[in-house]
Amino acid sequence: MPTDTWTPPVPLWSATDKQSFAYESTAKRWPEILAGVISALHNAAHALSYSHSSQSDKIAEASVIIERLSKLKHDMGRDHKLEPIPDDGGASPAGYNDVLQQEGWTWFNAPWLFAECYLYRLLRSFFAQSKHWQTYDPFSSQKLSAFRSSGSAINQLATTVEELVHKAEAAVSNGGRAATSGDGWRTIFHLLAQASLWGNATDLSLLTSLSHADIQTLQSGGLSAEAQAERARFILTGTESLDEAWARIESEENGRVDIVLDNSGFELLTDLLLADWLLSTGHVTQVVFHPKNMPWFVSDVTPADFAHTLEALLSPTFFSPAAATGSSRGRSESRQRAFQASPAVLSGEARAAKGSGALQMSEEEIEERKKRGESPHPRGSRGLVMDAQGRTGEMEKPKGSMGLALDPSYFQSARSRTVSPSRSYVVDASVTSFSALYEEENEDASRSGLPSSTSDGSTLNTLSSASAGGADEEERGRSRRPDIGTQSTPIMRLAQRWKAHVAAGRFVCAIEPSTPLGAEVAGGEGFWCSHHSFADLPTAAPELLAELKKSKLVIFKGDLNTRKLLSDARWPNSTPFAVAMGPLAGHFATLVLRTCKADVCAGLTQEKEKWVEAEDAKWRVNGKWAIVVYVAPTK
Numbered sequence: 003m004p005t006d007t008w009t010p011p012v013p014l015w016s017a018t019d020k021q022s023f024a025y026e027s028t029a030k031r032w033p034e035i036l037a038g039v040i041s042a043l044h045n046a047a048h049a050l051s052y053s054h055s056s057q058s059d060k061i062a063e064a065s066v067i068i069e070r071l072s073k074l075k076h077d078m079g080r081d082h083k084l085e086p087i088p089d090d091g092g093a094s095p096a097g098y099n100d101v102l103q104q105e106g107w108t109w110f111n112a113p114w115l116f117a118e119c120y121l122y123r124l125l126r127s128f129f130a131q132s133k134h135w136q137t138y139d140p141f142s143s144q145k146l147s148a149f150r151s152s153g154s155a156i157n158q159l160a161t162t163v164e165e166l167v168h169k170a171e172a173a174v175s176n177g178g179r180a181a182t183s184g185d186g187w188r189t190i191f192h193l194l195a196q197a198s199l200w201g202n203a204t205d206l207s208l209l210t211s212l213s214h215a216d217i218q219t220l221q222s223g224g225l226s227a228e229a230q231a232e233r234a235r236f237i238l239t240g241t242e243s244l245d246e247a248w249a250r251i252e253s254e255e256n257g258r259v260d261i262v263l264d265n266s267g268f269e270l271l272t273d274l275l276l277a278d279w280l281l282s283t284g285h286v287t288q289v290v291f292h293p294k295n296m297p298w299f300v301s302d303v304t305p306a307d308f309a310h311t312l313e314a315l316l317s318p319t320f321f322s323p324a325a326a327t328g329s330s331r332g333r334s335e336s337r338q339r340a341f342q343a344s345p346a347v348l349s350g351e352a353r354a355a356k357g358s359g360a361l362q363m364s365e366e367e368i369e370e371r372k373k374r375g376e377s378p379h380p381r382g383s384r385g386l387v388m389d390a391q392g393r394t395g396e397m398e399k400p401k402g403s404m405g406l407a408l409d410p411s412y413f414q415s416a417r418s419r420t421v422s423p424s425r426s427y428v429v430d431a432s433v434t435s436f437s438a439l440y441e442e443e444n445e446d447a448s449r450s451g452l453p454s455s456t457s458d459g460s461t462l463n464t465l466s467s468a469s470a471g472g473a474d475e476e477e478r479g480r481s482r483r484p485d486i487g488t489q490s491t492p493i494m495r496l497a498q499r500w501k502a503h504v505a506a507g508r509f510v511c512a513i514e515p516s517t518p519l520g521a522e523v524a525g526g527e528g529f530w531c532s533h534h535s536f537a538d539l540p541t542a543a544p545e546l547l548a549e550l551k552k553s554k555l556v557i558f559k560g561d562l563n564t565r566k567l568l569s570d571a572r573w574p575n576s577t578p579f580a581v582a583m584g585p586l587a588g589h590f591a592t593l594v595l596r597t598c599k600a601d602v603c604a605g606l607t608q609e610k611e612k613w614v615e616a617e618d619a620k621w622r623v624n625g626k627w628a629i630v631v632y633v634a635p636t637k
């Protein structure tokens with residue numbers, strides 16, 4: 003192993019152990035994920051065939067990428083050797099390749115964590131090497147549709163947190179922090195940290211087989227003390243660590259908190275809620291968010307996702323009105339809008355009408371029709387696949403459509419409006435294309451009198467451009483209430499605050515959102531997607547370590563970040579967490595909020611381990627159990 007790599011004293015998890023989740027994941031989940039990418043790209047390419055301008059080069063290039071993806075899936079299933087990652091001009095693949103050259107691993111005998119990170123970096127190279135697909139995030143459509151479907155859980159949380167934030171701000175301005183019960187705030191910290199913890203329970207890479215309805219059920223529970231108390235038994239370490247973390251935050255004014263993000267969508271929202279409330283207490287003046295610089299483990303937050311999320315939450319129609327207002331009835335959102343943002347999810351009941359299969363044309367047929375100057379949309383195709391109730395779910399693939407289950411009528415209708423079907427369907431990573439996605443919604447919003455998305459083009463702050471606590475109170479706008487109309491929802495009002503936080507440098511995205519996907523990034527932020535475990539931070543990314551040391555508390559979200567903190571090694575579960583962190587432990591105050599979805603664990607008592615083994619044989623991996631761990635700074 004290279005000298006910047008720490009070797010734990012126990013072996014690493016790997017798919018060589020057929021009883022392990024590592025094996026199941028390598029044998030079953032990764033091929034499924036690759037199949038999903040192939041299908042997303044098929045759909046995207048098919049949508050392009052309806053474009054006004056010729057997209058044949060781009061479509062042809064998609065076919066080449068699909069071939070490479072299929073070969074990769076084939077090689078993985080046959081346990082071939084891991085090939086070097088081509089030099090694609092992006093964040094250096096050399097780290098991966100050096101290790102591979104030395105170790106000569108195959109898909110199944112490589113350490114699981116290495117192979118999984120390699121998989122996402124390799125996938126990135128397929129798109130990065132292309133001419134037309136460099137900004138394409140193959141998981142964006144999935145991320146977006148899952149996010150949209152979590153509207154009611156988000157509304158519940160936003161309503162409660164809006165109140166908490168107002169109360170905290172009022173307490174601060176009516177006599178300062180001393181006037182507020184420290185215990186009260188500690189309790190709220192518990193609630194919001196646990197909401198952020200359970201926000202991690204659902205992620206797209208794990209839940210390949212769950213429906214959106216299942217995910218919604220998992221997300222429900224809200225912030226009520228009862229709901230949380232009920233869930234507390236699933237936190238295997240107990241929650242004392244949250245007291246230690248809060249004591250550390252409380253000991254300071256004008257502190258900085260960092261969050262190493264995990265999943266986009268619902269989980270990111272719970273992180274933002276926690277971050278906003280921390281600012282409102284006055285103990286924290288800046289929260290720095292660390293995303294991943296490329297599509298990663300399906301649903302991890304990319305810089306573009308971070309920006310998109312704030313934009314999306316400001317849209318009156320992003321979530322269905324029923325979700326946004328908390329009412330359980332009355333869905334006035336247009337079916338086309340739902341389809342536009344997440345075309346792959348139409349109702350299970352939204353089956354293609356009889357005979358509509360014949361209307362799903364091949365790309366050649368469409369090209370032919372175009373050449374003849376005919377519309378690519380056969381007469382009578384309108385509305386053949388839409389569900390009359392606009393419900394969402396998996397769309398059945400019509401026979402002979404190669405899985406390209408699209409409704410031509412959608413594109414016909416979209417064309418007559420202002421939205422480019424290709425842009426709206428092929429959601430890519432650029433912020434502008436996301437705004438385009440909402441052009442149509444804004445039109446509708448202005449017709450309905452609702453406030454529209456504010457795509458004001460303001461850029462998000464990066465670490466280099468923002469400083470903690472530099473702005474005066476007026477500019478910080480803590481108690482400023484945005485005026486976004488009387489019909490705004492709690493979600494929209496919070497998002498408006500968050501944009502103000504971004505503009506004032508209180509919220510900082512550590513990678514500038516306009517950074518091209520996969521590019522080398524400043525400040526060592528590319529480290530998160532490198533082959534390294536986090537134990538190597540001091541040696542492999544000293545610049546990043548120096549930055550994190552400025553923070554009062556660094557919160558690591560989710561399972562993958564925890565696997566990386568623990569080097570994905572076969573620690574006995576009762577190993578003290580700090581020991582399993584290796585050389586990273588003690589460099590900064592660390593709080594881990596993780597639901598368990600992989601074999602590795604540490605920080606449990608032997609009694610707890612025994613207890614949970616008896617309760618649930620799948621406790622390590624089914625996402626139902628969690629650990630919350632604080633590691634104090636000592637260095």
Ligand SMILES: O=P(O)(O)OC[C@H]1O[C@](O)(CO)[C@@H](O)[C@@H]1O
Nearest residue numbers: 205207208560561562563599600
């Ligand atoms: O989103 P999270 O919490 O990091 O979970 C991702 C984890 O899920 C899995 O994809 C499945 O367990 C792991 O490979 C990975 O560690």
